[in-house]
Amino acid sequence: SYGQATTAGALERAMDELLRRAVPATPAYELREKTPAPAEGQCADFVSFYGGLGDVAERAELLGRLAKGFGVDHGQVAEQSAGVLQLRQHPREPAVLLLAEDRLRYALVPRYRGLFRNISKLDGGVRFLVCLRADLLQAQTLKLLEGPHLREMDGVLKSMLTEWFSSSFLNLERVTWHSPCEVLQKISESEVVHPIKNWMDIKRRVGPYRRCYYFSHCSTPEEPLVVLHVALTPEITSNIQAIVKDCPPSETEDKNHITTAIFYSISLTQQGLQGIELGTFLIKRVIKELRREFPHVAAFSSLSPIPGFTKWLLGLLSSPKEHGHSPLFTDGEAQELAELLGGPVGDTLKDFLSSHEWALSEQLARALQAPLMRLCAWYLYGEKHRGYALNPVANFHLQNGAVLWRINWMADQSRKGLTGSCGLMVNYRYFLEETTMNSTAYLGSKHIKASEQVLSLVSQFQKSSKL
Amino acid sequence: SYGQATTAGALERAMDELLRRAVPATPAYELREKTPAPAEGQCADFVSFYGGLGDVAERAELLGRLAKGFGVDHGQVAEQSAGVLQLRQHPREPAVLLLAEDRLRYALVPRYRGLFRNISKLDGGVRFLVCLRADLLQAQTLKLLEGPHLREMDGVLKSMLTEWFSSSFLNLERVTWHSPCEVLQKISESEVVHPIKNWMDIKRRVGPYRRCYYFSHCSTPEEPLVVLHVALTPEITSNIQAIVKDCPPSETEDKNHITTAIFYSISLTQQGLQGIELGTFLIKRVIKELRREFPHVAAFSSLSPIPGFTKWLLGLLSSPKEHGHSPLFTDGEAQELAELLGGPVGDTLKDFLSSHEWALSEQLARALQAPLMRLCAWYLYGEKHRGYALNPVANFHLQNGAVLWRINWMADQSRKGLTGSCGLMVNYRYFLEETTMNSTAYLGSKHIKASEQVLSLVSQFQKSSKL
Amino acid sequence: SYGQATTAGALERAMDELLRRAVPATPAYELREKTPAPAEGQCADFVSFYGGLGDVAERAELLGRLAKGFGVDHGQVAEQSAGVLQLRQHPREPAVLLLAEDRLRYALVPRYRGLFRNISKLDGGVRFLVCLRADLLQAQTLKLLEGPHLREMDGVLKSMLTEWFSSSFLNLERVTWHSPCEVLQKISESEVVHPIKNWMDIKRRVGPYRRCYYFSHCSTPEEPLVVLHVALTPEITSNIQAIVKDCPPSETEDKNHITTAIFYSISLTQQGLQGIELGTFLIKRVIKELRREFPHVAAFSSLSPIPGFTKWLLGLLSSPKEHGHSPLFTDGEAQELAELLGGPVGDTLKDFLSSHEWALSEQLARALQAPLMRLCAWYLYGEKHRGYALNPVANFHLQNGAVLWRINWMADQSRKGLTGSCGLMVNYRYFLEETTMNSTAYLGSKHIKASEQVLSLVSQFQKSSKL
Amino acid sequence: SYGQATTAGALERAMDELLRRAVPATPAYELREKTPAPAEGQCADFVSFYGGLGDVAERAELLGRLAKGFGVDHGQVAEQSAGVLQLRQHPREPAVLLLAEDRLRYALVPRYRGLFRNISKLDGGVRFLVCLRADLLQAQTLKLLEGPHLREMDGVLKSMLTEWFSSSFLNLERVTWHSPCEVLQKISESEVVHPIKNWMDIKRRVGPYRRCYYFSHCSTPEEPLVVLHVALTPEITSNIQAIVKDCPPSETEDKNHITTAIFYSISLTQQGLQGIELGTFLIKRVIKELRREFPHVAAFSSLSPIPGFTKWLLGLLSSPKEHGHSPLFTDGEAQELAELLGGPVGDTLKDFLSSHEWALSEQLARALQAPLMRLCAWYLYGEKHRGYALNPVANFHLQNGAVLWRINWMADQSRKGLTGSCGLMVNYRYFLEETTMNSTAYLGSKHIKASEQVLSLVSQFQKSSKL
Known part of the structure; x- marks a missing residue:
């Protein structure tokens, strides 16, 4: 230095x-x-x-x-602005105006x-x-x-x-075990959604029933810019541990068992490219590629984390209670939880949820399922920032035109999943014929399209909650 | 339609x-x-x-x-201009001014x-x-x-x-006989400087003692955008027929015979890319590449056509003569030519120079050499458009920082060469240490750097001519 | 030297x-x-x-x-042979015999x-x-x-x-216009069946509705050893001029128009590989490749020249006639030909058939059709060398298990076709389920499988001919 | 099953x-x-x-x-042998004899x-x-x-x-971190000489100052058949831990620091290819490659393990002593060892050498250095199998024409190195001008070329030992 x-x-x-x-x-x-x-x-x-x-x-x-x-040079800008304005007041032939505007553009x-x-x-x-x-x-x-x-x-x-980084200069590359080690190491290191533990783990993620794609710029091949991991499954998966395993892959891929493509991780590898919409475009290109390879695949969906959910929930638990009872639970729930926790819900629950230990108690987990599911639905559907979904992953998929499809209980039982989002995950589903329409509706009128499961959870939340 | x-x-x-x-x-x-x-x-x-x-x-x-x-939208531009001007008069915090400028930029x-x-x-x-x-x-x-x-x-x-088409997205590709036929066909078709006659001709231009390079955009490999042909020679070549031949190449390349690189043709293959400076950048990159392959190559020079020279000359021959004698020739020259042509120089010479037949007469050719050389020197050095060289090829190499090096008599005896530029060609030489300086001098103060040969011809012209 | x-x-x-x-x-x-x-x-x-x-x-x-x-070393061989024979007479343990045999093998x-x-x-x-x-x-x-x-x-x-050159070391390569010029030049030069006239001709043969494949050895890629040209057609083609043209290809290939693959040329490029069965194996591999690319293609057939037919026929015309009439024509045919030729059939016809001019006379061509067709059928089916077909092309396809399918009149009207085989060509058809059986039958019992058309022509020949 | x-x-x-x-x-x-x-x-x-x-x-x-x-078919062989013998006794024209021999060859x-x-x-x-x-x-x-x-x-x-697997069909491939993971995994798994611990270990072995080459057959690229690891060093390395490390490589390679190439591991990956001489040929090819890349590299040497040395030594220690004293040590050595071991040399030393613990005692190690060095020299130089070196690694390099160059003390302090060969390693040095001669001398007259260091150790052994 x-x-x-x-x-x-x-x-x-x-x-x-x-x-x-x-x-x-x-x-x-x-x-x-x-x-x-x-x-x-x-x-x-x-x-x-x-x-x-x-x-x-x-x-x-x-x-x-x-x-x-x-x-x-603000002086220059002002001077050229004045020139343009004057021509507005005393019009001359178009060439003069266009020249004045171009000088102004240049000054800017x-x-x-x-x-x-x-x-x-x-x-x-x-x-x-x-x-x-x-x-x-x-x-x-x-x-x-x-x-x-x-x-x-x-x-x-x-x-x-x-x-x-215009889309016409991006190359879609598939990663396999035949790709250079250099690429696989980069892919491994950039995977933050479900971190890669060892080389069997990554070998599985590029093996049968999996696809791993990335965009590179045509001038720098083998340099991943944004990476998408896909699992090929017989149904919309509700659990990440069914996908991410660190035992070696053994099966041969059988196209007949594949009806669904699950996007289970998408990562930007270079933070300087934020806001360039690489992720959105990568999902579109991969969908095209998968439809070419598997014409009969019918369902496309993410299996997404819910970063920030636990933090948001802990915030709620900390806020002053009205009239002595928590607005987050029904009275029955509050009572059951109090018994299981051996004390008033508030702080004890906060401690539990901050760690991953609550999930070890089957009773506690069962008691929390209903309230956490509807709280999560609300978090994703109802919490907003400037009118758009507060949760960034939700906002990303909704902008792309996906539907808020299904909230999954005990979907990520890793320590990271339990502490970050109470083990919950969510599917954003892509109905290919509707994405443009949904995207326009979301971006324009800020309307979130959600499934019946989600809407029903939201309405339960609205009934039970006094928020 | x-x-x-x-x-x-x-x-x-x-x-x-x-x-x-x-x-x-x-x-x-x-x-x-x-x-x-x-x-x-x-x-x-x-x-x-x-x-x-x-x-x-x-x-x-x-x-x-x-x-x-x-x-x-001119109205928008005017409105935003007014906003900017107002802030000039009633300043507020910078954020407000920058926002106003950005809105103006957007409107433009x-x-x-x-x-x-x-x-x-x-x-x-x-x-x-x-x-x-x-x-x-x-x-x-x-x-x-x-x-x-x-x-x-x-x-x-x-x-x-x-x-x-930023230079970082351009790939330099070398064409050889192992390149795809598709590429060689494109290269052949785009060669307009010295058109390619048949497949032995092109095979030679990509064979020993020759190099053919092109830029492609990294998103469309094998699509030449601009092509440069180079001959590797023991000296600065003064004659194009020594380079372009349609007999098959036989020799094996011997590095020891190579001291000079002659750029004998550069063509843009896509007219929509005019003004993007691909040619300039290609020459720079190729020089780098050649120095890497042949560290001992000492001289880099073009062997260039002089399009427009005959036309310019015919124009001069048509202009009214002062006092009954041509300003283009010395009296001695005029007399010799008159004898050879069997009549007054003016129109007869015009007819001769319009075709390629004058070159068949050894006597006539000898008589024309001195006047055509100095006229050509003047045409390249003295004729201007907005202060820069009128001849576009000269302007291109001078912008790149080359020196107007040598005018060559009987350098292109093809029909095209004889009718277009009286068989003359010119070397623009690149002294690598000086190109930046020369380029700046030419672009800025419009100064043309020329060799003694050229300057001496120019001064002969100035003495003999009453232009 | x-x-x-x-x-x-x-x-x-x-x-x-x-x-x-x-x-x-x-x-x-x-x-x-x-x-x-x-x-x-x-x-x-x-x-x-x-x-x-x-x-x-x-x-x-x-x-x-x-x-x-x-x-x-014949002495060594004899000595070791004696050793083996002695062990035959005085047997010892197997190891001794096997060693003696191995020594003998080594000596050989x-x-x-x-x-x-x-x-x-x-x-x-x-x-x-x-x-x-x-x-x-x-x-x-x-x-x-x-x-x-x-x-x-x-x-x-x-x-x-x-x-x-074992088949496991051969790579099948497809030639297209994107292949290296080097390869296309080699392919062009090695094509002797229907020589390639110019670069539009070869561009067409590697363009839409055509396939050109070759084997290279895995240690020398891009070096064709044996080349096969295929046309993709809606029917079994009867005329080579429908396939080989030297105008540029214009159409886009439409898979729906393709039901048949015609092998119209196969050439060994290196004569030192004769007898290694590369051609046979190439046809098999290409059939596999075509079935993969066009699963609905139903018919595979050659369109083959009949080298030697005219020569054989001229030989017959020269042989002494019995009883004053040619054994090759019926009396009616002989009479019609005599009239058209303006004299006795024999030598005049020989002169005509030696050149390609007979085909210019529509009448003569019509008169010759029936006799030439049945003579050709006999030449291919009945003329033998050590029991196998005399014609080498026929022998090649019959060994591969093809059927002698159809003799085609006016199938090659090039000068080469008219002078070499009276303009006739033949289809050898590959019924994929039967080739092994046919091959075994031909190689073992020398049986030629032929279509009804061919057999009927053969039987006409046998009736009319007194050979 | x-x-x-x-x-x-x-x-x-x-x-x-x-x-x-x-x-x-x-x-x-x-x-x-x-x-x-x-x-x-x-x-x-x-x-x-x-x-x-x-x-x-x-x-x-x-x-x-x-x-x-x-x-x-032994009967056939005998019959054809008889035929050949008969022609020996009653000669006929050569064609008959050659045919008989060919029939015999066929029968064999x-x-x-x-x-x-x-x-x-x-x-x-x-x-x-x-x-x-x-x-x-x-x-x-x-x-x-x-x-x-x-x-x-x-x-x-x-x-x-x-x-x-003829050498003309083998491709030399270099492994780098840009090679496919598949290849690096295979290379890792096949490395038995100095097993690869993890992915940083292998990354280093293909990184700067290292080379890893393999042969693949041209028909199966990316399938290593035999692998050679090379270290590029400033001197002939005497210690394997200086080469094999599992920390990530950091340096950039500087050609000026490289004067020596050390072959520190060679492994056949497919046991079915034993005896095909792939290893010998790989070393030759790699030497060619390295001389091309580093023309100034002057020394080529292996750093090799001595498998079997400890086993051979323990065998000696077990054999009955003559006249009550061990023939392996001088009296002084025997006495010093007895003191250090706290008892008679024989069995105690055997126990020590079977484990790797003796190396932990500095004193013991110092006392063992001289005797172990000369015993090892004798083991490599003097112990034979059918006249050739008993140690298979020695036999391999000597057949290739290398010189038994230097025995290195404490050269492999890994557990494997200490237990297998008392921590000793050996350099076999390749003097490129002499390898053919040395190889011929070794294969023909079984002469081992050794350096002065080795010969001096051997002669010490011969003096001290009563073997």
Whole structure:
């Protein structure tokens, strides 16, 4: 890290000097197509300086300076805006207006965009920018950076990445045991939904009755950008342990046993590509591929985790009770739970649910099934953020046009599943003829399409709850 | 063609209806990231309708309607401009200004850009847009279409193609006799500089002492975008017939005989990619590749045609003479030519130079050598368009930073060479350490770097000529 | 050629010296597994010496010396034979007999086999041996070499090649327009049945409604050993000009129009592989491949030339007539022909059939149809060599188990077809369930399975002919 | 297993019936080239029957019946031998003798060879035969099968495999972390010399400063037959733990640090290929490859285990001592050891050396170094089997022409290394110019070339020992 070798002021001066040198000046509008190619060294310097910054805070500092110091020239924008307005008031031939608008458009391009363009042409430059955007997002999450200039720069980067990672440049690749170890190691390491334990585990996930697909950019084959795991089953699976096992696969695949495709994990491997819609497009492409390979497969569904459910539930359990009784349970339920827990429901239950131990008691699990199922249904269906589903996985599948299909009890009994979502999982089902319509309805009027099971649980919740 | 089946009015109505359906509406600024993916059919319709238009005039008609009817909403632009100006006068926190600018930027995006984006995501969509731009350029050349809206649309398309055909997405491929026939047929058909006569001819151009490279986009391998032919020689070649032959190649390549790389042909295969700078970048990449393969190769040079030289010369010969003598020849030359031609130089010489027959007479050829050499030097060095070299091939290599190195007499004795440029060719030489500097000097101050041979010819011209 | 540089005696001495050095001595039986690997130079010398012999006669001389001078040690064979016989008379334990037999087996291995083994391990060594065998066969055809030692050496080479070109080491490759030019050039050059005229011709033969397959050895991919051309048609084609055309292919292949696969050309590209049964195996593999791709294709048939038919017929026309009338025509036919030819049938007809001009006269062609059809039927069905069909193409397909299906009039109107086989072609049809049975019947009892059309023509011939 | 379902007699009858059906009859000599291809089912039956035999004893039974019942027809052999002998006594023209010899050769081909040929043409048939030979060898090792017929059959199979796995059909493949997981898993599982512990271990063995190569047959790519691991080092390594580590590789390879190539493991992956000399050829090819990649690498050496050394040593320690003192140690050594062991050397030392614990005592280890080094030198140099080195690894490298270069103390401190060879390892060094000569000397006159270090240890042994 530079910080160790220099005083803070020295580092900042080095940053300013670097930026002055590396960020190309904006040529006059008339000369914009007569600029010689930049010297390669210029932006290579930026890349190596950035790589030498050991610490996320230092990187954030540099990005902040870039965003604030090398954005749009507001004076220019104002001047060109005035020009456009004047033509509005004193119209002349269209060519004049169009030229004025184009000058305005040109003025609105932030200067750092030139740096990003130049970097993108270096070997590995696009990959560098993806990482840079990941840093930018992380720095915002960590509150190291804030403010509109950073949001603007993120917007610019995102729109550049959107062009470069356009779906026509993505290759769908299938992973098998014949794929390079390099790829399988990357796939393993990027799997966060149901982490991969060992090599038999991953061998099974790419073996018979399983499919593992990823998108790579056509310029960087064998580099997974987003990964989708599919299980091929005779029915819509309600339990993840039926799919993810670490014993070696033994069977030969028999097409006749396959009627259903279960998407049981989807992971973005590069955080700098958030918001580029790779996941949505990957599901669509994989569905096409599966229909080609298995024309008779009739049902497509996810088997999805419900991250945040336990946390949300614990929050509810902590909120002040009205009139001395919990609004989350019916009186009968509250009483049964109190007996099993040996005390008032509130804090004891919170402790239980924070660990995975409640699931060991068959009685307790049975007593919790009904209330947790309807609470979960509500969490997914009723809890919102700006009008859309609060739960990010739900929001993802609903945007894609899936239906909130089935909530499954004891669906993930791993420690992670029990502590994160009380062992519950949910199927989002894709009816291929309806996804466009559902997607439009959700995005436009924020309507969630749900199955009868879910709607019935929601209505039970609404009756029993005083929320 | 639709035109035959319908009255003109009906076709135009069909066009309007198509565009209404296919060009997506611009969502409100707030909803710009909540738009569902377009139905595939929408823009596929546009593609197939367009493909069905048999005739370049009909296509031009449709493109004209698209450019004029679905551009920028000028009212919106004016409104947002006013917003920005107001903030200039009554400043508030930066977030407000940046938001206003972003809204303005959004308003400046023409609506047809949405159509192009959607098309680009179809299978083969990018290729379609390249062809569409080729049509657009051709329609302008043919004067079927004119006006600022078309230039704007061309600018939008060009900037999209520039992103998509970014150098990081281009693969350098070498063509050999082991390449697919498909590729060799495409290479053959796209070679317009020195057309390929038969399969022995092309086999030689990819055989020993030759290299043939092309760029393909990483999403469409085996589809040449721009092609460069190189000869590996012991010196800077002054004659194209020494390179291009249609007898089969026999020798084995001996690295020790190779000191020089001659770029003797570069062709863009897809006219819709004009202005994307593929050629410049290809030469750079090939130089890198050649230096890797032949570290001891010392000289890099083109052997280039001089399209337009004969035409320019004939123009001069037609212009009214001052005081009864041609300004193009010295008195001695004029007299010798008059004797050889059996009459006054003017029209007879024009007739001779229009055909390739003058070269058959050794005497005439000898008499013409000195004046044609200095006229050609002037044509390349002195004739300008907006300050840059008039000759497009010269302009291309000078922009790349090459030096106007050597004009070669009887360098292309093919009929095409004799009629197009009096058999003259020119070497543009690349001194690798100087190209950046030369390029900057040429683009900036319009200075042409030339060798002593050329400068001496130019000065002879200036002395002898009264132009 | 060495012959020019040296006297004949010197060349022969050089040969003897080379062979002494290059052919490894046979180690004693006990040490046969303790021989160090040969010095690479040893057999490389042989290869380069052989390659330097410019002339087939010189090569034949060397091969003759190798075959005669470095074969089996007859004394050893006799000695070991005696050993075996003695054990027959005075039996001992099995181990002793088996050892004696193994020693005898070892003694029966000709010494030159060691040379061939060593050569086979060089880079390109197997390819060299294939060429060497081609020379050996050609030398025998040209009567440059004869005798039992050469037949023995050919047998040894053939059995080695049979092991190396075992069907499990052959890869089936399909040729398309995306195959390397190198491969398409080789395919073109090796096509002798219906020679390829130009590049549109070959493009069509690898385009829609056509398949072109070859076997390569797994150690030398992209090197065709034997090539099969197939047309995919709606019926059993009776005319080669319907298949082989040199206009560019335009259609898109529609599987629904395909019910029949016509094998219209099969060529061995390397004459040294004669007798290894590559052709038979290629047809079997291609049938498998086609059934996989087109499960509904019902008929498999060749459309084959009848090389030698005209020659055979001219021979008959030349043979002395009995009782003043030709035995080949009925009296009515003879009379009609005499009128058309303007003279006695014999020599005039011979002249006509030797050229392709008779086919230009519609009347003559009509008059010849009936007699030529039945003569051809007899030629294919009745003319034998050691009990098997005299015509080599017929013998090939009958060995494979095909049925002599249909003789086709005016089936090949090319000059080659008219002069070689009076324009006739024949279909050998493969009924997949019957080929094994037919093959066994033909090879064992020499029975030819033929269709009713053919049998009826044969019986007409037998009635009309006095042969 | 069939054995469970049927009585032994029934299984044997099934075997006899199978063999009668599956082993093709030998056609008469005259018809040997007119045999129709065998029905595929015939030998496929054999393959599936054999695969169904669960138990090595049952397989051995079937192989025994095949070897004994379907070998050579001794009567035929005798008859043809007699024919040959008679021609010896009453000579006729050569053709007659050569024909008689060829008939004799034909008679000497065991009938089961036809079965093996037919199987070899099935998909996967060659692989099956390799496994069958592995069973045959194992059955002999386990004494389930014995006798000359089996040795004959093994010889026949081995000679067929030798043709099929000829070096011209082997592809050298390098394994990297980009190779298919399938390949890396196979490589890992087949590594018996220094077993692979986990995936970081194998990643390191294919990473920087390491090379891993294998041969595959060109018809079955990605199937390792024999594997060679190489370390690239600055000197001849004396310790295996410096090479084999299970921490992840971190460095980037720097060619300048590499002067030496150490072969530290070579494994045959398929036991059925024993005796085909794949290992020898692999080392030669890899040396060629390494010299191409690293022209300046000067030293090639193995770092080899000494399997059997501890066992041999314990045997010596058990043998009766003469005159009350051990012949293995000098009196001084014996005394020092006695003190350290707290009793007489003999049995106590045996116990120590059988485990790996002696190495924990620094004193004991120091006391043992001198005697163990010279004993090991003698074991490798002086102990023989039929005149060649008793130790199989030594015999392998000496046959290849390597020099017995250096014995290394504490070279393998793994439990396996300490118990198997007292922690000792040995370098066999390849001087490329001398290997052919050394190999010939070793195979012919059984001379072992050794370094001064080794010879000096041997002479110490000879002085001190009374063996």
